[in-house]
Amino acid sequence: MSNPGQPTIRIGDSGSVVLRAQRALRRTPNLGVELDGKFGPHTESAVKDFQADSRLEVDGVVGPHTWHALPDGGPMPLLKEGADGDVVHDLQRVLSEGKDDWGTLPGPIDGKFGPKTRASVEAFQRWGHVEVDGVVGDHTWAVPLHAMNATLETAVGLKYV
Missing domain, CATH: 1.10.101.10 (PGBD-like superfamily/PGBD)
Incomplete structure (x- = not known):
């Protein structure tokens, strides 16, 4: 269950x-x-x-x-500057793929949430019309990626729930 x-x-x-x-x-x-x-x-x-x-x-x-x-309703990880690991790597990959929409690359896709990843998250949050704080929480994970009929969390992968 x-x-x-x-x-x-x-x-x-x-x-x-x-x-x-x-x-x-x-x-x-x-x-x-x-x-x-x-x-x-x-x-x-x-x-x-x-x-x-x-x-x-x-x-x-x-x-x-x-x-x-119902599928698992547990939260995705809360990500902010200083976070690292596979989920950050996958977040950076998705942010890089959408650079034409929100205009800011996350820097190297290295699994380390630094200032460039924060800037990319903030640009994504502005694009997604959610609070701009550079932190990836429930509301940021839930932003729809219109062209892909997905959300940020499904694009990154629900394996992190």
């Missing part, structure tokens, strides 16, 4: 467990799901669509069967 031990949630709920469900729904992929941690009408509608597509009982409630059918 990709979302073990999660409580049943429904419209009106909020918090980190709702954010986990919203991330999972975006990975179905339903790029229209907003990552705000609030289980409102839009999240309920996305849950119902997922349940119908998965041949589950369509009630808009995320209970054990829906949690089991």
Whole structure:
């Protein structure tokens, strides 16, 4: 099970467990799901669509069967200056491939999140209309890459969840 031990949630709920469900729904992929941690009408509608597509009982409630059918809703890593490793390497690769869209290269693709990678992330955040802080968190991972029908997180790879 990709979302073990999660409580049943429904419209009106909020918090980190709702954010986990919203991330999972975006990975179905339903790029229209907003990552705000609030289980409102839009999240309920996305849950119902997922349940119908998965041949589950369509009630808009995320209970054990829906949690089991959803992809992993865990967060991608939080990346900022000083981070390193394979996920940074893959982020740099995706940022390099989109340089024509956001205009700033991340520097060498070396798996080290330095000032040039930060500048590229900031350019990407401006392009994606999210908070520009140079940190790759939930909202930056969720930016749609329009031409590829993907998000930054799916382009980098969900293996880091």
